[in-house]
Amino acid sequence: MTTTLDKRPPGAHARPTPPSKGRGFNLLRYNLLGGVAGWLWLVVVLLPIYWIVITSFKVQADYYATNPLAPPTNPTLDNYRFVLENDFVRYFINSVIVTVGAVGPAVLVSFMAAYAIVRGSAASRFLRGVNGLFLMGLAIPLQAVIIPIYLIIIKIQMYDTLGAIILPSLAFAIPLSVLVLSNFVRDVPKELFESMRMDGATEWGTLWRLAFPLTRPALVTVTIYQGLTVWNGFILPLILTQSPEQRTLPLALWSFQGQYTINIPAVLASVVLTTLPILTLYILGRRQLLSGLTAGFSK
Known part of the structure; x- marks a missing residue:
């Protein structure tokens, strides 16, 4: 039964809308690039902060003997106590x-x-x-x-x-x-x-x-x-x-x-x-x- 809203003749099929070539792919590609760039910038910003914080809990000897980005093996508050004094x-x-x-x-x-x-x-x-x-x-x-x-x-x-x-x-x-x-x-x-x-x-x-x-x-x-x-x-x-x-x-x-x-x-x-x-x-x-x-x- 054909409704008043359907203006197509009986038996006619709806013509499928052709997909936009490359639109979804380009949008996905741009989002991926933006997301990767955002995460890279976050790493660039957080890495120095992370290094400052973990180093402040290290002993002076451990700082020169271990990887600078490695967490402290024996965390200490002596550095903060020294600064406060x-x-x-x-x-x-x-x-x-x-x-x-x-x-x-x-x-x-x-x-x-x-x-x-x-x-x-x-x-x-x-x-x-x-x-x-x-x-x-x-x-x-x-x-x-x-x-x-x-x-x-x-x-x-x-x-x-x-x-x-x-x-x-x-x-x-x-x-x-x-x-x-x-x-x-x-x-x-x-x-x-x-x-x-x-x-x-x-x-x-x-x-x-x-x-x-x-x-x-x-x-x-x-x-x-x-x-x-x-x-x-x-x-x-x-x-x-x-x-x-x-x-x-x-x-x-x-x-x-x-x-x-x-x-x-x-x-x-x-x-x-x-x-x-x-x-x-x-x-x-x-x-x-x-x-x-x-x-x-x-x-």
């Missing part, structure tokens, strides 16, 4: 103070500045000039102004202090943070701001009750990025500090490596301990970080 805790605290002291105020000031620029730049020439000034800050590398910074720090009598590292780090963290946060604040619908104003909310209340929750992924992204940058900073601690008591972890790691060059397992143990805090920060803020990085691609 060389004032690692002091350097860790210094790095935490510098990172928190620079990133916290920088993100706070950048968030308020981004809100003011987005909400008021259309009616204020001054705010447009401030936004341009922040953008100019992105074009100035740290290496180009390290000598003026050094002279200013000496002039205000802050040389060889943690504050000497915090102030320039804070200043260089603000321009990029303002740029990123202003883009996120600009994406908030204007109707929400107008609704808040009609409900009687002040600009300060709108800032913290509306803009802050909606830009939280961007705030976490900026915090993690700037925290990583300040934590790994080397040139400012090298130029602006002198005494060992004021060293941060990157500078202490450089000094430790120069002092114990032969003891490779101990040096790699110090590398692991230096990396753990920033890795922990990434794990805790991973979801918000990915949301902040991919928010612009979903629009």
Whole structure:
């Protein structure tokens, strides 16, 4: 019985659709190549990390006598104990103070500045000039102004202090943070701001009750990025500090490596301990970080 949906004459057979020549094969081939390339890149990335971790648990004599990629036959924590006994805790605290002291105020000031620029730049020439000034800050590398910074720090009598590292780090963290946060604040619908104003909310209340929750992924992204940058900073601690008591972890790691060059397992143990805090920060803020990085691609 022929239905109304079947327009073919009785007895006629459906013509089979000819297969697309090479389409499935090419797709499979490209997927295989991409998968193999991805696994190779994963091996390239993980191999040095694996070598650093297993070597940090080896005895110094075993490191020179066995295969470098072989797991330790007698794992030991002596290397980590040795690193901790060389004032690692002091350097860790210094790095935490510098990172928190620079990133916290920088993100706070950048968030308020981004809100003011987005909400008021259309009616204020001054705010447009401030936004341009922040953008100019992105074009100035740290290496180009390290000598003026050094002279200013000496002039205000802050040389060889943690504050000497915090102030320039804070200043260089603000321009990029303002740029990123202003883009996120600009994406908030204007109707929400107008609704808040009609409900009687002040600009300060709108800032913290509306803009802050909606830009939280961007705030976490900026915090993690700037925290990583300040934590790994080397040139400012090298130029602006002198005494060992004021060293941060990157500078202490450089000094430790120069002092114990032969003891490779101990040096790699110090590398692991230096990396753990920033890795922990990434794990805790991973979801918000990915949301902040991919928010612009979903629009």
